[in-house]
Amino acid sequence: MSAWFETGEDGTEHLAGVSAKLSPKATLVASRRADGQFQANLLSARTTTVLHRVAGRIDTTLADAIIAGGGTRQHADQFAGLFPEDPALAKGGRKGERFDAVIEVVADERGNFLETGDLVFAAFNGKEASGSWYRFTPDDTGLPEFFSRSGIAGDEFLLRDPVRGAEMSSGFGNRMHPITGEMLLHAGIDFRAPTGTPIRAAGSGLVTDMRYGEGYGWFVRIRHERGYETVYAHMSGFAENLTPGRTVMRGDVIGYVGSTGSSTGAHLHYEVLSNGFYVNPQTLALPTGRDLTGNKPVLAAFEAQRDAIDAFRNNAGGSQLFAATTNTARVANAPAP
Structure with missing residues (x-):
């Protein structure tokens, strides 16, 4: 919170206004009017969704590497969950294993990092698992899922163990x-x-x-x-x-x-x-993940988004942040978080 003062005709200082940052995107400002009353205004930052790439090798744990690159522990947990065939990845992975992640972040009009968003791409090359997954929301369902490069979702529709390792x-x-x-x-x-x-x-x-x-x-x-x-x-x-x-x-x-x-x-x-x-969640014959190849319009939309993410990855270093839209993988440079 901050405050500012002004000097009155009698030479004494009076409170002129206060401001409080409510969130990375909103600031509440109260200013004194001519009649002596205070008027409050909520100022919202002009923001845009941008992409940030975090890629490299695991040194200590996957979470440490992703957090050091500007992501969060939740991003790391979600990343590990996309490769259930390697339980060790959920515990941190192995030193030297390679990973590549793209996350959405929110930046203001000056390019300042405000907060993180969703994981939109995950690729892993390890001892027990490898592959790549792209986040995509089909228009016909409105529900986001991760799909392989060919447009097929994960092996099973539902996890059988919502508490990992319990x-x-x-x-x-x-x-x-x-x-x-x-x-x-x-x-x-x-x-x-x-x-x-x-x-x-x-x-x-x-x-x-x-x-x-x-x-x-x-x-x-x-x-x-x-x-x-x-x-x-x-x-x-x-x-x-x-x-x-x-x-x-x-x-x-x-x-x-x-x-x-x-x-x-x-x-x-x-x-x-x-x-x-x-x-019974244990014995239920769960359907496999969705295959987008059976719906040409949805598949085409997925392929366009997949190709945009790949173009961004090819142009962005692990320490670069680029503004992005749904149609353009790279628009402008901005400081890394």
Whole structure:
């Protein structure tokens, strides 16, 4: 917060105004008018979405490398989630393994870095996994997903383990309720993990509900394509900026393990519904990821975005930041964050 003063006719100083930065993109300013009253105005910075490339070799961990290049730990977690065949990558990867990431960031009209956005490209060349993934939102669904270079999404539609590396403590089916002692259907599976452990969205979709429920405690419900829904219960808290109506991507952190509601200890209760009916997440025959090659207009839009990202990568060094639009991979230089 800052303030400024002006000298009155009597020679004394009076408060003329104050300003407070509410966010990287908004500043509240209150100025004294001629009648002595203060008038408040909200000033919004003119911003643009830009692309930033972070690429190189892992020295300590993947997260350290991405954060050092201007990304965040969430970017690193999402990156690792795109290569589930290599569990070591989620723990940091191996020294010397190569990675290449492109993230969106928000910059003001002077090119100053304000905040990070989404991961839009991930490529990895390691001991146990390799490949590249491009973020794309098909017009016919409005849901962002990661696709291979040929336009095919990940192997499975939904993750089976929203808490990475957690132990399953209770399965799907009838069981004696641990609190009431009644024989009831356990309509999901439980994963035991310490309070605060990140919970990931099992698939891309729309957050339709997030609140406190009498039995569920703090929970999130997500609607996916093809009639699927997932529910995540007993959370200790929600991810920052998560709200009903927001779209999330497979692997995004949506909240944290807790023991709220009807619970005897820290764990995630995870449910999957198919067309309104509870199904066993362990045995469910999940559909594979979407293949865009069957829809020529959507495939063409994906290929245009893929080629724009590739052109940006070819022109941008790991320490360069370039303004970008949907049609142009590089428009202008700006300082790196």
